[in-house]
Amino acid sequence: MKTRDESLFAAADDGVESVSEFTRRVKTLLERGLRPGWVRGEVSNLRAQASGHVYFCLKDAGAAMNAVLFRADAARQTVKLRDGLQIVVYGEVSVYEARGQYQFIVRAVIEDGEGRLRREFEALKQRLATEGLFDPAKKRPLPEMPATIGFITSPTGAAVQDFLRILKRRGWRGRVVVLPAKVQGDGAAAEMIAMLELAQKHGLFDLLVIGRGGGSLEDLWAFNEEPLVRAVAASTVPIVSAVGHEIDFSLCDFAADVRAETPSAAAELISSHFVAAAQRALGASEAMLSAGEAALERAGARLDHARSRLRLLSPTAQIEQGYLRLDDFANRLAAALRENVDGCRQRLREARSLLVQRSPELRVQIESHRLLALWKRLQAVSPTSVLQRGFVIMRDEQGRPVPRKGGVSAGQKLVAEFGDGQLPVRAE
Missing domain, CATH: 2.40.50.140 (Nucleic acid-binding proteins)
Structure with missing residues (x-):
C-alpha cells in the first residue's frame, strides 16, 4: 500500500x-x-x-x-x-x-521627438540659406544710440527681467517697450509676427529685439517656424535675435541682423556704445577739469611772478634796495678795516718774536742750557755714576781696570771698587 x-x-x-x-x-x-x-x-x-x-x-x-x-x-x-x-x-x-x-x-x-525636429530644422535652414535669406550682405548695422527699443517676448518671462536689469546696471538712457507675445506653443509664431508688424507700422522703434530664455528644441521651435523667420529677415527695423542660451541656435538667429547669445548678452551689446560714450564723456570731463586746474595754476604762478616784479620795480623797493646795498658796503668796509688791523697786529707780533729770538741775552741763556745738558750727559756716563747704579770695577794691584776674565791668574790679588768704597779680593 x-x-x-x-x-x-x-x-x-x-x-x-x-x-x-x-x-x-x-x-x-x-x-x-x-x-x-x-x-x-x-x-x-x-x-x-x-x-x-x-x-x-x-x-x-x-x-x-x-x-x-x-x-x-x-x-x-x-x-x-x-x-x-x-x-x-x-x-x-x-x-x-x-x-x-x-x-x-x-x-x-x-x-x-527632438530628432525629427532637428532634421526639420536643418532642412529648413538649408532651404532658406539657399534662397539667400541669411546672406551676410543683407545684414544692417545696429544703431549705436537707440532711443527706443521694442522687445518682442513674454512679459512674464525671466528674459525681459534680465534684459532690463542689465540695461539699468549699465546706466543706459532710453526707453524699452515690451511687445507681448507667446514664445512657446501653438500660435506663438503668429503672435510674434503680429507684434513685429505692429512695431514696423508705427515707426516708433530704433531697434527691435526678439527672444526668450533657454529651453529644449521643442520649447524654442516657434523661433524656427518659416513665417516668423521670413518676417524677421524682411523687417524694416534692425533686429537682434536673443533666443535661449549660448548653445541654442534658432533660424531667427540667422535671419536677424545680429545674434546675441542670451537676452542679457543682447542688453550688453545694445548698451555697449552708450557705455563707451559715457566713459569717453567722463574721461573728457576729467581731462577738461584737469586742464582747467592746470591753466588756473599757471595763471596764478604768472600773477605771483608779476606781483614780485612789480614790488621790485616800485620806488619803495628801489629805496629799500639802496639801503640794503649801503649796509652791505658798510659791512664790507668794516670787515676790510678789521682784516687790515688784524694783519698789522699779526706782523707786529711776528717782528717782536724775531727780535726776542735774536737778542744776546737769549743767546747766552740758550748756550748755558746747552752746556748744562752736556755736563749732565757727561756725568751720567762717568765711572762714579756707573758704580752708583750698582756696577763694580775690578782693578789689579796697580789700579788698572781688569776688563776680561782671561787676564786674571789664580791667586792674583784684585781690588773690587764699589760705589761706596773698595774691597780686596783674590782670584781662585
Whole structure:
C-alpha cells in the first residue's frame, strides 16, 4: 500500500516539465500572444558585434528590456545609435531560450521627438540659406544710440527681467517697450509676427529685439517656424535675435541682423556704445577739469611772478634796495678795516718774536742750557755714576781696570771698587 507522500509524488510526476520545455512554452505564449508594435525608450549599454548584430538596452524611468538589431535590419537603418539617444523602435518579442530571457527584436528605428525636429530644422535652414535669406550682405548695422527699443517676448518671462536689469546696471538712457507675445506653443509664431508688424507700422522703434530664455528644441521651435523667420529677415527695423542660451541656435538667429547669445548678452551689446560714450564723456570731463586746474595754476604762478616784479620795480623797493646795498658796503668796509688791523697786529707780533729770538741775552741763556745738558750727559756716563747704579770695577794691584776674565791668574790679588768704597779680593 502506497503512503500519502508517494501518491502525491506519483501524481506530480505525470505533469513535470523540463526547464527547456517550460521555457519553450513561455516563448510560444509570448511570441503568439504579443503582436509586433512600436516602443519608445532610451538607448543604453550599446554593443556592436563583429558579426554586424547590435545589442542594447531600451529603458525609461520605470523599466528596461534587452533589444537586438540583427545585421540585415541594422544595415537598413539611417539612425546612428548611441547611448542616451531617445528612439522609437518597431519589432516583436522573442525569448532567448539558453538564458531564459525575453528580448525585443528590432526591425526599424527612428529618432524620437527632438530628432525629427532637428532634421526639420536643418532642412529648413538649408532651404532658406539657399534662397539667400541669411546672406551676410543683407545684414544692417545696429544703431549705436537707440532711443527706443521694442522687445518682442513674454512679459512674464525671466528674459525681459534680465534684459532690463542689465540695461539699468549699465546706466543706459532710453526707453524699452515690451511687445507681448507667446514664445512657446501653438500660435506663438503668429503672435510674434503680429507684434513685429505692429512695431514696423508705427515707426516708433530704433531697434527691435526678439527672444526668450533657454529651453529644449521643442520649447524654442516657434523661433524656427518659416513665417516668423521670413518676417524677421524682411523687417524694416534692425533686429537682434536673443533666443535661449549660448548653445541654442534658432533660424531667427540667422535671419536677424545680429545674434546675441542670451537676452542679457543682447542688453550688453545694445548698451555697449552708450557705455563707451559715457566713459569717453567722463574721461573728457576729467581731462577738461584737469586742464582747467592746470591753466588756473599757471595763471596764478604768472600773477605771483608779476606781483614780485612789480614790488621790485616800485620806488619803495628801489629805496629799500639802496639801503640794503649801503649796509652791505658798510659791512664790507668794516670787515676790510678789521682784516687790515688784524694783519698789522699779526706782523707786529711776528717782528717782536724775531727780535726776542735774536737778542744776546737769549743767546747766552740758550748756550748755558746747552752746556748744562752736556755736563749732565757727561756725568751720567762717568765711572762714579756707573758704580752708583750698582756696577763694580775690578782693578789689579796697580789700579788698572781688569776688563776680561782671561787676564786674571789664580791667586792674583784684585781690588773690587764699589760705589761706596773698595774691597780686596783674590782670584781662585
